[in-house]
Every structure is written in C-alpha cells, then in structure tokens.
Amino acid sequence: MVRRCRDGDVKAFDQLVVRYQKPVFNAAFRMLRNPEDARDVAQTVFLKVFEHLEQYDLNLKFYSWIYRITLNESINALGRLRPSEAISGNEIDQSPGLEQQMENQQMSRAIEQALMRIQPDHRAVIVLRHFLHLGYQDMGNILELPEKTVKSRLYTARQMLRDVLVEDGVC
C-alpha cells in the first residue's frame, strides 16, 4: 500500500488514511486532550507522511514511522498552545460518543487530567503502551530509544500518574 502511495496512487493513500486515522487521532487526542487540536495534528501528520513518503525506508514498520510523526507533531502543538487552550474540562462532554461507553467515567476523566499534568515525554510512553498497545521494541523504534530506557520511562510515567491521582484523592 505504501509503495502504491509513493507511486501517486490516491486510492492507496485514502486506504492508508482509513487504516491509520483512528490510532493517529487517538494518540494526538491523548497527548493534547482537545479534539480540535488532535484533528489538526492528525491532518498535519498525514500531510507530512504524504510529503515525505519518498524518504520512508520500506524496511521499517510503517506504523512506527507514522506514530513517531504523530508524537512529534503533538509535542510541537503542545508548545504552540497556550496553557488555557490546552485543557478545558468540558471538551470531552462536547464530543458526541467519545466517552459514552466508559465503565468508570469519573476515573477516566481523572486519568485524562492526570495525564496532562505529567511531562509530554512521559505522556508519550503511556500513549504508546496503553492506547496504541505497542510492545517495548516498537516503542523504542518510535522514540529512538533503547528498550531499557523505554521501560524505565514507562515505569516512571505510571508512577507519576499514580502520584498525581493519589494527590487528587482519586487513588
């Protein structure tokens, strides 16, 4: 499919968008916690993928590449956003169906808020592991870090998340 995209096949690129729009949007949404910013980031990601397809090494896993771009773009977006724009308590409710099936809405919301209070680098490993369900090796490829460092960062991130939740009286 990627080869066909490289050859300028619009249908193939459309399939690529269909296949990856959900995980890309999700990763951006969990990084930014704002659906509109996540949508902008997702759009930028796919445009960048299209622009740089010639540079993509076909020996690498495509999803590692696109998730790396997603995280980088999300972190760039965080830098551009004013703090007041980055988080707004009501945005989740305004997205129809977004959180409807949560078993524990209160806990999920607390986690979302806690995620925004840890460093983006730490948030990124949580996103890769718990929302994109990737293994350590893939995470290492995406973050360009050794597996050992990925593990240690993930452990620290979980710990930080728990500390924030304890501080908030959730845990």
Added chain:
Amino acid sequence: MTEPAFLELIHASIDGELDEHQRAELASHLLANPESRALRDGLKDVCAALEGMVAAEPPQQLRASILAALPAMAARPQPARRAVRWSAPAWRHAAAFAGALIAGTVLYEARVSHSPDATEVSGTMAGSGTRTPDIVDTVRLDRGPVEGRVSLYRSAAGFGLELELVASAPVDVLVAGGAQKLRISGLGLPGSPGGPRMMVALPGVGTGGQTVGLTFLVAGREVGAATLSVPAGR
C-alpha cells in the same frame, strides 16, 4: 519504600512479562512488604483504568479534509502500470513462497489428550476450492484496539476460520477448538505476514455444538476474547 529492583518486577508483572522465577521472587517480596503490595495494587488500578478508556473516534470529516489538502497528489505523474504476467513456473514459485510465509506464521500447539507430548507443526491454509465456504457463525469486533470480524466456515475440506482484522499494532489470535490450540501471529496490519485477511483450516473441529474460543493479543497482552459455535446438527 520499595526497592528499585522490586519496583521493576512490579511493573513487569503488570505487563505480564515475568518468568516463573521472577514471579516467585516478587510474590515472596509482596508477602513480606505491605507497602509494596499497596503500590502494586495502585499501579494495577491505574493501568486497568488506562486500558479501560474508550478509544476516541476521529471526526467524520477528517478523512475528507486530509484528502482535500492533497491537491498536488492527483497532479503527480502516475507511473505506467506494467502488466505483470506470471509465467506458470514463476507463479508456482511465488505461490509456494507465499504459502511458506503464511504457514510460518501459523503454529499449532497440539493439545491432543491421548498424546501427552506437546508438539508444534506447521499449520495449513484452508483449501481454496471453487465452492464458496458456508459461514456458520461470525463475530464482529467494532470497538477496542482490534476491529473487523472472524467467521467460522464450513467447506468441502472441513471447518475453518476466516479472519479479517484491522489494528494499529500486530495482533496474535489464540484459537482453541476441539482438542487443539492454534496461534496465528501478526494479523491486522498491511504488510504483515497474515495481512488483514486470512483463512485457516481447523481440522479438529466438526461436531455440532462444538465451540471455538478466540483470544486476541496485542503486544502479548489479551485485548479481547470471543467464542464461535458449530450449530447443532452440522
């Protein structure tokens, strides 16, 4: 305060990555350290809550807006499509290679009751006969990290599974049917050995009322399960 070595074991246990020895080591540590136990429970709760969060659906217009933002793409020169016509021997080699590649992803863990030694043999792809297989049961996956459907079908060659899965990371499927267990690896992604669609024969299945259990794994962790049934009277 939990020592770093045990902290690492706690996280690894949450990720299901401990061997038997490490599990025993952690268990005895937790037994003697209520503080570590509380920490483990707290981290487990956080991870369970993270896993339980529903995936955000992208806005409906996202796909259209992305494609609309690619004006240059349509203008790109399309390369002349070369009609590839396989010669018969070359086609056979390619088919054999593809078959070997796919069979390499399917491993049977024989759990036949009268054969105590577990063996691993290469699985076989379902025969692609001219007759359309008869779908006898289907499960649809439309929420969570794995989407698509898995169908139990019956063909002249017997029962089999048709898997059409889409995921953001490679999916392994554990299949338990009859006296056998089967693991299908690397499904759900374009370019993965199984690709998004795969058919696998289930030689041990055939009796009416029999069930086939499916467990979906991503990065070695269970993300879902389903059961398919052979209707009574088949």
